[in-house]
Amino acid sequence: MSSINLSGSRSASLKGIKARAKIGNALTLIIVSAMAAIVLLPIWWIFRSSLMTNNELYAWPPSFFPSRWLFSNYAETLETFKFWLYFSNTMKIIVPAVTGGTITATICGYAFARLRFKGKKVLFALCVGSMLLPPMVTLIPQYIVWTRFLGLADTYWPLIVPYFTGGGAFSIFLIRQFISTIPRELDEAATIDGAGPMRILGSIIIPAIKAAMIVVALLIFITLWNDLLQQTVYINTEPKFTIVIGLSMFRGGLKADWAKIMCATCLSFLPGVIFYMIGQKYFVEGIVMTGMKN
């Protein structure tokens, strides 16, 4: 009798918890939607401004939608903001840097994850330690070497070559973490079959860590994308400008023609958004890995 009673009250309380959870989830959905709207608002505002006349931009109160969608603003902006030139210049840096960075990061990460050698701990510590050292700190000596000793001012070399050293400590670290999650038995089986380390890397490891490699590629992409400082320092002439330099120069020259500045801004947003949409699934998966084993 009492046992029936007990189980009855328990199922009632469980029902209560479930009902509360449902209300909680509905509430969460409302809050999350509101926050998402707030996060998207700046992007929408920038985009809507790019389609307006300057008169409309200075109207009060401002409206959330352009009265007419002036895509002609973009055509006018492209007359002075040489987006395609800047875009292809940016790609001339990003494509080799991303390729070189991803390949070298994979090889180095593999060595740290799987191979045995003297000094591994020290080397790995130095590598992780360099993650804490901001690249800004070492910019000046690097600049001197690239421009004075090697005479490579106003070229893309100083922006590309450093990525061929493993794409930065973070990339190596990420690849190593990924490889550590692959069962060693696979390698051992291959070793018994007479495969050397490079064969194992090529035929077992790389197929298993494709997601991580895409993440490394996208992270290098974003780093280069954001690195206005180094690009400003190394690139001096207009035909070599990248998107971010071109955009800041464009803004500096116009000051108050906000409609056109917003067009140029939206154009600069575009490649990142497209690349992100393509690699989105892997990207989130990989970022998740970076935060895990720490």
Added chain:
Amino acid sequence: MMKQRQKEHKLSTAAKREARTAYLCLTPALCGLTFITYLPLLAVLVLSFFRWKGLTAPTFNGFDNYIRLFTTDPYFKDSVKVTIYFSILAVAGSMIYSLVVAMLLNRKIPARGFFRVVFYMPYILPAAAVYIGWSWLYEANFGLFNYILKSIGINSIMFLNDSDYIVPSLALIAVWLSGNLIVIFLAGLQNVPRIYHEAAEIDGANSFQRFIHVTLPSMSPIIFYNLIMSLITNMQIVVPALALTSGGPGNSSMFMTYLMYRYAFRSNQIGYACAISFVFFFLIAIFTLILFATSRGWIFYEGGDD
């Protein structure tokens, strides 16, 4: 006996071969650590004791650069203050924002994938374009934010032209950009065993108590990781000064990296700029060390995993 020795010999050549392969594989990383990280760091330290205008040979001047920095430099003290102020606001803001968003996204709601894309989106936009885009939202008379302020009856603010408001305004953009932290937090939350939450719930803990006693302790290693990464990112802030403010108004956005850039690349005071770089490095090292030192007290590692 013979056989065993042969076997050992074979093993050691295999080990040697493996080590040789490893060093070969690590050549890029070794070059990077040597020529991009540690040698330049040493060079920064050495150069910071020299007076070097770039054209003539450098001349040794002991601690003069550092003395000038801490005594007569009209920008340096402000730049340290502004950099730390910005970092505290941006790190605290983005940690709280991204933890809250991650916890909301961790609940069973529809279209989670879509929301994750939305909150992550700002992170993949080029920072220079983001700051330039936001500068229009912050515009003094016709910007979005002043429109919102006016419609709720608050006087408009000259966000980017007011030395009291510029750092918080820029820090808000940094918070908006911190989508990568959300994704990492979200991963961490999904790793918190559900049993803990259920046990606490049955014991009658409300959701705030569960947050304090279950979520925070089990998330502490990830909070620490995000804290360090966010600190290092935000201390290096330079893009808004380069693209928008040139350090102004006054010195109110004269971030340390930007000041270093100005001395090194605008007025060719290379030795002096290296002194700033080194102080900057020192500051980051101290903050990181403090975080590591205090971490033992509040980081909870499950089951003493190595």
